[in-house]
Amino acid sequence: MKVLAFAASNSRQSINQQLAKYAASKIENADVEILDLNDYEMPIYSSDRETQSGIPEQAQRFYDKIGAADVIIISFAEHNGSYTAAYKNVFDWTSRIDMKVYQNTPMLLMATSPGPGGAQSVLGAAVNSAPYFAADVKASLSVPSFFDNFDVEAGKLTNSDIEASLEDALKQLAN
Template sequence: MSTILAFAGSNSSTSVNFKLVKYTASLVLEHQVKLMNMANYPFPMYSEDYEKENGFSNSLVEVKNDIQNADGLVISVNEHNSNPSAYFKNFVDWLSRLDRDFIKDKKILLMSASPGKRGGIGAHQVVKTMLTRFGANSIVDFSLPSFYQNFEEGKGITNSELATAHQKAVADFLAEI
């Protein structure tokens, strides 16, 4: 049985990306899934001065260890102005300072969701490039546009084409693990 770490790139208590991650995690039955709510992980804005004065928080070290101990990651990133949120970028900045290889050789199901018609694809593309640069081994993609029209709490993805694409992405990811 493999271990999968699942989280959204958002620290919002109402994150549609966290809802997508929770739904996706509920579909993974044959592996152990650790669901992490990033709203519980506040990190200060990265700066070299802060790092020199305070070092790395225990929370950051624990998250890095969870990432490195996982066989695969399910990540759904949110988008602010066609880029990942400042929170997620800051999170990656801290992780990469702690250990540049924090995600090396990891298999990832990278998703994005947004209320808009593009489904957070701008942030998705930026994050995919970023994670590849840090050594992610395999990245399977899925994007969910128009979240509130295509997703329902308790039911999941309601659009049949998107539901099929999501199921395929999950199956492809799990086949890699």
């Protein structure tokens, strides 16, 4: 099984990248690829840019990575209650290739933040919009207060209730 995991963030210290990587590592016998959105940096999307220069090759590479995956895990960072500009831009360019960006791939959508909200606003937006972009969301999970519930040095969740919720989400993803 090919698992594609990434944070919807371009932060080099992304707690969402840590969470996505951890979740992907829990899938047994999987070939896991962790994407870095920094590898897909493009000019800010505009129809004028698209008309002048076409769709950047980074968008096609991102689309191809999604198409090659059997399962996708995304952990969303929240900026002012919404998607990060980095993720939104990659998504916007990629959707110009095909509105069915996620190509009916089974997905686990997650989010975390340092605070008690657990980035639930952006996670809700992602889950609610997913069907419009051919995302087969099997489960979603918010992890509040990241640094209270995740051991950064060990690279794992420390809260047994959240760990159990993640295990349940991964079981749904496997079905």
